[in-house]
Amino acid sequence: xxxxxxxxxxxxxxxxxxxxxxxxxxxxxxxxxxxxxxxxxxxxxxxxxxxxxxxxxxxxxxxxxxxxxxxxxxxxxxxxxxxxxxxxxxxxxxxxxxxxxxxxxxxxxxxxxxxxxxxxxxxxxxxxxxxxxxxxxxxxxxxxxxxxxxxxxxxxxxxxxxxxxxxxxxxxxxxxxxxxxxxxxxxxxxxxxxxxxxxxxxxxxxxxxxxxxxxxxxxxxxxxxxxxxxxxxxxxxxxxxxxxxxxxxxxxxxxxxxxxxxxxxxxxxxxxxxxxxxxxx
Amino acid sequence: xxxxxxxxxxxxxxxxxxxxxxxxxxxxxxxxxxxxxxxxxxxxxxxxxxxxxxxxxxxxxxxxxxxxxxxxxxxxxxxxxxxxxxxxxxxxxxxxxxxxxxxxxxxxxxxxxxxxxxxxxxxxxxxxxxxxxxxxxxxxxxxxxxxxxxxxxxxxxxxxxxxxxxxxxxxxxxxxxxxxxxxxxxxxxxxxxxxxxxxxxxxxxxxxxxxxxxxxxxxxxxxxxxxxxxxxxxxxx
Numbered sequence: 001x002x003x004x005x006x007x008x009x010x011x012x013x014x015x016x017x018x019x020x021x022x023x024x025x026x027x028x029x030x031x032x033x034x035x036x037x038x039x040x041x042x043x044x045x046x047x048x049x050x051x052x053x054x055x056x057x058x059x060x061x062x063x064x065x066x067x068x069x070x071x072x073x074x075x076x077x078x079x080x081x082x083x084x085x086x087x088x089x090x091x092x093x094x095x096x097x098x099x100x101x102x103x104x105x106x107x108x109x110x111x112x113x114x115x116x117x118x119x120x121x122x123x124x125x126x127x128x129x130x131x132x133x134x135x136x137x138x139x140x141x142x143x144x145x146x147x148x149x150x151x152x153x154x155x156x157x158x159x160x161x162x163x164x165x166x167x168x169x170x171x172x173x174x175x176x177x178x179x180x181x182x183x184x185x186x187x188x189x190x191x192x193x194x195x196x197x198x199x200x201x202x203x204x205x206x207x208x209x210x211x212x213x214x215x216x217x218x219x220x221x222x223x224x225x226x227x228x229x230x231x232x233x234x235x236x237x238x239x240x241x242x243x244x245x246x247x248x249x250x251x252x253x254x255x256x257x258x259x260x261x262x263x264x265x266x267x268x269x270x271x272x273x274x275x276x277x278x279x280x281x
Numbered sequence: 282x283x284x285x286x287x288x289x290x291x292x293x294x295x296x297x298x299x300x301x302x303x304x305x306x307x308x309x310x311x312x313x314x315x316x317x318x319x320x321x322x323x324x325x326x327x328x329x330x331x332x333x334x335x336x337x338x339x340x341x342x343x344x345x346x347x348x349x350x351x352x353x354x355x356x357x358x359x360x361x362x363x364x365x366x367x368x369x370x371x372x373x374x375x376x377x378x379x380x381x382x383x384x385x386x387x388x389x390x391x392x393x394x395x396x397x398x399x400x401x402x403x404x405x406x407x408x409x410x411x412x413x414x415x416x417x418x419x420x421x422x423x424x425x426x427x428x429x430x431x432x433x434x435x436x437x438x439x440x441x442x443x444x445x446x447x448x449x450x451x452x453x454x455x456x457x458x459x460x461x462x463x464x465x466x467x468x469x470x471x472x473x474x475x476x477x478x479x480x481x482x483x484x485x486x487x488x489x490x491x492x493x494x495x496x497x498x499x500x501x502x503x504x505x506x507x508x509x510x511x512x513x514x515x516x517x518x
Contacts, residue, residue, distance in 0.1 A: 169386065176372045176383050183370040185334055188358025188387035188435060 005141035006259045012147050014255025015154040019209035020232035021239070021247040022161060023082075023202030029178040029242035030198045032098070036105040037085060038206060039229015040112035043222060044081050045207025046127075046214040047116055049074035053128050064149060067215055071153070074211045075204040082203025083196050085112075091192065109229075117222040124221040127214035150212045157205060158248055164201075165244060174198055178242065283310040283345075285439045285470045286331065286362070291340035293326050300326040302494040303340065308439060313461070313471040315485035315502065317478045317515060323494040324474045325367055328441045331472075332364035333357045344439070359387045361438035365445065367474075369428040373417025377408055380416050380427055384434030394434060401430035404460060422453035429460060433469075440464065441472040446480055458484050478515035482506045490515070 020042050027035045049070045089108045093101045134145045165171035173194045177184050184191055213228075214220045235254045239246025286308040293301040301323045308314045318324050329335035331342055333354040342350045344360055352360075372380050381401060385394035402409035405426040411419060416427060425445055432440055442461065446454040454477065462484050465471050475481035482488060488505045490498040498510060505511050 169382075172375070172379055172383060173386060175375060175379075179372045179374055180370055182334065183366060183372070184383070185354040186332055186358070186364045186366055186370075187383050187431065188355045188363075189383070190353075190355045 002140050004139055007256065008138075008141050008143050010256035010259030011252065012143070012151055012255070013258060014252035015151045015158075016209055016212060016251075017228070017231055017235050017254055018158060018248045018251035019154050019205045019212075020228055021235035021251045022158065022244060023206045024229075024232050025236040025239070025241055025244055025247040026174075026198055026202040028236070029244075030174055030195055031090070031094070033090060033101050034105065034233070035090075036102070036229065037108035037112055038202070039225035039227075039232060040109050041078055041082055041085075041203045041225070042206040042210040042213070042228055043116065043220070043225030044112060045074045045078040045203075045210025046220040046224065047120060047125075047210075047222075048077040048081075048207060049211035049214055050120075050125055050127060050220060067149075067211070068153075071208050071211045075207045078207025078210065079200040079204035082199040082206075085203075086196060086199040091195075109226075113222050113225070120222065122222065124219050127218050127220055146216065150216065153208070154212070157208060161201065161205070162244065170194065170197060284308065285310055285312075285345065286472070287343045287346075288327075288331070289341050289343075291327065291330060291342065292338045293323075293330050293335055294338050300494055301330070301337075304491065304494070304496055306489055306496065308470050308472050311465065311468060311470055312487065313465050313473060313485045315478075315481040315488040315505075316472060316474045316491060317476075317481060317488060317505075317511075318491040319476070319514075322491045324491060325443055326494075327491070328364055328443050328472065328474060331357075331362065331441060334364075355387060358435055361436065362441070363432040363435045363437040363439070364441045365428050365432045365443060367443040367447065369424045371416040371419075371424050371427050371431065373415060375416055376413050377416060377419070377427060378412040380431050381408075381434050384431035385436075387435060393436070397434045397436060401433055404433075404463065405430055422449050422456065425449060425453075425457055426460065429457070429464070433464065437469055439470045439472065441474070443474045444476065445473070446475060446477045454480055476515075478511065 020039065023041070024035065024038050027033055027038065052070050052073045085108055089104050090101060093104060135142050136145060136148065165174060173184065173189050176189065177191055177194055181191055213224070231254060232251070235251035236247045237250070238253055239248070239250030284307050288304060288306040291301050291304040292299070304323070304327055306316070306327070316324050316327065326335060330337050333352055337350060341348060344362055349357055349360065372383065375383070378398070381398045382394065385397065388394050407423055408427055408430055411423065416424065419427060429442065429445065445457050445461070449457065458480055461471055461473065473481050473485060482502045482505055485502040488500065488502050489496050490505070490511060498505070498508065
């Protein structure tokens with residue numbers, strides 16, 4: 001393995017983690033809740049995309065256009081799911097002690113995981129979209145066009161989110177609520193609606209990552225969100241939780257660490273999984 | 282005179298503590314009304330109940346004859362009743378300009394928000410100089426001006442100020458009171474909550490004195506200034 005290859009795969013994986021980490025960080029920023037069910041929303045996104053694919057496979061055909069259509073549908077569905085989760089599980093506990101909400105988040109995580117297991121069965125599903133086409137060679141490294149396209153989509157989504165949060169009326173309200181929700185009420189901000197919107201956006205990003213994971217790894221299962229949830233949380237903490245640009249940076253650092261950690265630890269005789277290297281380093 | 286705000290028999294409890302035990306209060310059109318009292322008398326609770334962030338147990342609150350006792354805080358702001366909270370509570374990591382823009386959150390047309398922000402900058406030139414600075418970098422007096430300016434961008438018909446003089450130097454208190462008077466001259470009714478009775482009674486037309494959750498005294502500001510009870514309890518000899 002050469003170093004350029006490690007950097008490229010690190011960036012690819014990192015852009016992926018970043019989409020999930022952003023939602024983690026947004027939700028924490030606005031209501032100071034560690035949403036442990038966030039990784040499972042990523043899994044729900046993958047299954048939402050899977051459902052669209054299975055139902056409309058013939059009409060959509062294969063390739064990138066299909067992937068983008070599926071992604072949009074999955075983002076809307078996952079966003080809706082996130083809003084629902086906030087409405088039924090977190091809003092009633094808005095003024096409850098933090099620990100109660102945290103336990104509720106763990107419960108929500110189980111509910112999503114085993115709800116999907118009941119609906120789709122516990123065995124992994126094969127993702128019926130194949131984007132393992134051409135490969136691009138850069139020096140002595142290679143990336144597939146599918147990887148490039150997904151990274152590009154992730155970058156576009158992150159840039160859009162950054163603009164939204166920095167310049168729009170809604171984004172301004174989100175930043176204001178993260179500082180002082182009560183003062184926002186007095187300024188006439190419908191705090192409930194803005195929080196709902198935040199959950200929608202954060203979950204939709206996780207949903208997009210879920211579809212990308214399905215298309216890339218080719219296989220999804222109901223527990224796929226668990227580890228990525230932990231990694232996204234790690235990335236968000238590295239970047240300073242609540243700080244969106246920090247979350248992206250943290251995710252890329254984590255992606256690179258993993259990418260470099262696997263061959264390094266293997267060479268030194270340590271049998272290490274990809275994840276172990278990210279959590280021990 | 283039309284009444285902007287009419288409160289009857291307002292009672293609020295926090296758990297077993299009775300914060301308000303039947304408050305009657307009204308604010309007329311274009312009037313400055315002072316609400317005076319010591320710490321814990323129920324002044325802040327009264328305004329919080331009006332702005333909908335604290336729920337009342339009994340009594341009614343009406344704005345322009347319409348009942349708003351159970352209305353949401355944002356719909357109360359939409360009706361033109363804006364509360365400038367105690368301790369200012371500006372958004373310290375948003376710029377001065379962004380703070381003012383949040384004040385116009387309920388206003389649908391962007392042009393009237395921009396127009397009102399320009400008016401705020403005319404009223405408080407210091408804010409215009411610091412428009413790109415973060416709110417937290419302002420001095421106490423500037424933060425109070427920002428808090429008042431932010432509320433003005435909502436286009437209030439009644440502005441409720443909770444302890445605007447708190448922690449400010451006497452000279453700055455005078456500036457803030459001048460600003461309140463000029464806001465009132467441009468047609469906005471003011472409910473002014475103060476411990477600093479002397480400063481408040483200078484600008485107010487009428488006043489209420491509240492003690493242990495009840496209105497104990499009310500009358501024109503000129504009368505309250507000379508009332509022996511008020512002099513003794515709040516103005517000093």
